[in-house]
Amino acid sequence: xxxxxxxxxxxxxQASILHLDLDAFFAAVEQRDKPSLRGKPxxxxxxxxxxxxxxxxxxxxxxxxRSAMSTREARARCPHAAFLSGRFHAYxxxxxxxxxxxxxxxxxxxxxxxxxxxxxxxxxxLPDLEVETVTALAAELRRRVTEVTxxxxxxxxxGTSKFIAKVASExxxxxxxxxxxxxxxxxLLRPMHVSVIPGVGPATSERLRRxxxxxxxxxxxxxxxxxxxxxGKAQGTSLWHLARALDDRPVVAERETKSVSVEGTYDxxxxxxxxxxxxxxxxxxxxxxxxxxxxxxxxxxxxxxxLHDFTTLSRSTTLTSPTDAASVIARLARSLLVxxxxxGGVRLLGVGVSGLADWIQDDLFADAEDAGPDGPDLAxxxxxxxxxxxxxxxxxxxxDVVHAELGRGWVWGSGRGVVTVRFETxxxxxxxxxxxxVDDPDLSVWEPQEPASESATTSGxxxxxx
DNA sequence: TCTGGGGTCCTAGGACCC
DNA sequence: TCTGGGGTCCTAGGACCC
Numbered sequence: 198x199x200x201x202x203x204x205x206x207x208x209x210x211q212a213s214i215l216h217l218d219l220d221a222f223f224a225a226v227e228q229r230d231k232p233s234l235r236g237k238p239x240x241x242x243x244x245x246x247x248x249x250x251x252x253x254x255x256x257x258x259x260x261x262x263r264s265a266m267s268t269r270e271a272r273a274r275c276p277h278a279a280f281l282s283g284r285f286h287a288y289x290x291x292x293x294x295x296x297x298x299x300x301x302x303x304x305x306x307x308x309x310x311x312x313x314x315x316x317x318x319x320x321x322x323l324p325d326l327e328v329e330t331v332t333a334l335a336a337e338l339r340r341r342v343t344e345v346t347x348x349x350x351x352x353x354x355x356g357t358s359k360f361i362a363k364v365a366s367e368x369x370x371x372x373x374x375x376x377x378x379x380x381x382x383x384x385l386l387r388p389m390h391v392s393v394i395p396g397v398g399p400a401t402s403e404r405l406r407r408x409x410x411x412x413x414x415x416x417x418x419x420x421x422x423x424x425x426x427x428x429g430k431a432q433g434t435s436l437w438h439l440a441r442a443l444d445d446r447p448v449v450a451e452r453e454t455k456s457v458s459v460e461g462t463y464d465x466x467x468x469x470x471x472x473x474x475x476x477x478x479x480x481x482x483x484x485x486x487x488x489x490x491x492x493x494x495x496x497x498x499x500x501x502x503x504l505h506d507f508t509t510l511s512r513s514t515t516l517t518s519p520t521d522a523a524s525v526i527a528r529l530a531r532s533l534l535v536x537x538x539x540x541g542g543v544r545l546l547g548v549g550v551s552g553l554a555d556w557i558q559d560d561l562f563a564d565a566e567d568a569g570p571d572g573p574d575l576a577x578x579x580x581x582x583x584x585x586x587x588x589x590x591x592x593x594x595x596x597d598v599v600h601a602e603l604g605r606g607w608v609w610g611s612g613r614g615v616v617t618v619r620f621e622t623x624x625x626x627x628x629x630x631x632x633x634x635v636d637d638p639d640l641s642v643w644e645p646q647e648p649a650s651e652s653a654t655t656s657g658x659x660x661x662x663x
Numbered sequence: 664t665c666t667g668g669g670g671t672c673c674t675a676g677g678a679c680c681c
Numbered sequence: 682t683c684t685g686g687g688g689t690c691c692t693a694g695g696a697c698c699c
Contacts, residue, residue, distance in 0.1 A: 242667075249667045251699090264699085267665055310699045396672095398697050431673055432696090455671070462667060497691085507666070511693060547668090 206438055206445040209357040211326040212376055214448065215302075215316040215335060216354045216362035217342070219295065220371035222312035224254035226287050227279075229348050238262070238278035240271050246464040247544070251283065255371065288312075294345045302338060307448045315359055317448035331355050332376050339374060357382065358444035364393060382442035387414035394439045401428055416440040453555075454493065458501075459483045460547025466505045467543040474531045480548040481527035488550060494519035495550035498529040502537055503545035510537060519554045526550060528607065532619065 219225065223241040228234045238257035242250040248268040260275035268280065292311040299306045305317035323330055335353045342351045350372040354365025357379050364385070365375040377385055386393065391413060392402050408427055410416050416424075417440045425433030438444065459480040467473050477500065488494055498520075499513035512533040520526065530548045598607050606619055 245667095246664075247667075251667080265666080267667095269665070313699070396697065400696060429674070452671095456669090458669065460668060465664085499692095505664095509694080513692060515691065545667090549669095 206443045208443055208445060209319075210379055212328060212331055212355045212357055212362075212379055213318040213326045214356055214359055214362040215318055215331070215338075216356075216359070216366045217295070217299065217314055217316065217338070218352045218354075218366045218370070219291075219312040219342075220350045220352055221252055221254050221258075222291075222349070223252035223283055223288055224257070225349050226284075226291055227281055228254060229346075230284075230287065234279055238275050239281065240268070240275070240278045241281050241283045242268055242271075244268060244280050244282045247462050253278075291346050291349060295342055295349075295351070298338065298341055298345060302334065305448050305450055307450055307452075315362065315448045328376055328378055332374070335374050335376070339372075358442065359446050359448070360395060360439055360444040361385075361442060363395070364389075383417075386440075386442055387412065387417070389413050391416055394436065396432060396435060396439075401432065404428060413440055454491065454553060456549055456551035456553065457484055457487050457491075457493065457495070458499075458547055458549030459487075460501055460545060460549075462503070462545045463543075466541075467546070468540070470534075470539070473534060473539065473543060473546060476546050477530040477534060477548055478527040480546065481530050482523040484548050484550055485521055485523035485526055488521040488553075493553050493555055494521040495554065496520075496552035497550065498526050498533070499549045499551065500530050500533045501545065501547035501549065502534070502539065502543055504539070505542035505544060507544070509545075512536065513551075515552065519552070520550075 224239040227239050227241060228237075236256065237254075238260065239254040240250055240257050240262055241252045242248055246269070250262060250264055250266045250268060250271050252264060253262040253271070257271070257275050257278050260278075262271045262275050262278070271278070272280065288311050292308075296306060296308055296314060299314055299316050303316050303318055303321040305320040307315040307317075309315070318326060318331055318334070321334070323334060332355070335355055339351055339353055343349060352366045352370040352373045354362045354368065354375050354377070356362040356365050356377040361377050361382050365377045366373075368375040389412065390402075391397050391405050391410060393413065394416075397405070404427060405411070405416070408419075410419060416436065419427075419437075419440075421434060421437040424436050427433065428436065461476070461480070467476075496517070496519045497513050497515045499511055502510045502512075504510070514529055514533060516525075516529075526548065608619075
């Protein structure tokens, strides 16, 4: 029965999905490249005061060092380990070698990270997809991985779905190969903890635990309606299916980028607003550089602020058209910080751009050349930028610079016949705000107009005698 | 001085439009 | 004029993954 579970999910009848996972990847690359580290505990990750472990070699895992553990704790558990901050060039290179091996097996390869990928064997040249055939292929693949990477090892799992292939690759790690024979999936899953299911992390595990659900077998006995009630619609239906090993997610080779961001955690909490603005400005430049490098631009600019007590805030604003300009991203990022109370100290700051388009409206921005590659810059000396006629029909928050009674400002918002201008002052990136009629004929000498704001309505209420 | 960095997806509420 | 529903977009926060 498919009671209340929506559309049928067709699971493959053959173990044609392969999952490959390079063992203790970052640490293994370090041990490969530096023989003195072989056989010794190696920890790769953040080495600063607030760093965390990215990868621990198996020698370090003996001491209880784990991924995502703070480096501080890892040092306490295994003081004699080598603590390294990582050489991502080397990791990327080794990863590329392995990925190209996988693509030689099948064109349909989905990398999950530098050290992990799914391969769809239905698109391979194999004569059939019987267990013996795919097992032989996987064994040969593992041998080739070690050969081309000069000694790295991989764990491989094979199954009828992504879920099962991934579970399989964990079973005989490191340096192992496991094939889950089609038809035996539920038998394998039932005794396992619910956290084996993708998407079930600490929070969901705890919710399920409180409902008396610990194993996949117990999860299977819960109705779809009950699961939706417990964890929400999307996750509830997903759980109902995955508990039955019903997983028809396809292997997807190319994924579109949805957002680009840069963030940093600082060893000591930040309290100086000017410093924070400077850091956001630098991060905005890095984000812009990456957008440009990939030919992307985006409409939504966000900042992320983690306070001293680890509460995390985000603020965002959306432009009417996409940008990849560092000055625009920086200006908006700084102004988003203005509302936030950071007096207790800030441990993390970040800038991101989402709502990406893979093209830029060149014609629309042609005039930005006057102000340099980053678009109009309020700090730049020289003549006022000439305002093009397009400003009369469409205003672009964050991008358009205008001239009005407080000097130069930039468009903060527009709508209902009004354009809001934010003036940048020496004190603040987001200085005073004034609104102007959108059809004002003279752009540079606009007369201030009463903003259509909330404060106007309250005064009317108190003034009425009733 | 517990708790990285770069992502993805989901939820919920409000605005706005039809 | 009142009421409601659905769809879409936006914002903020949270969970999760590697």
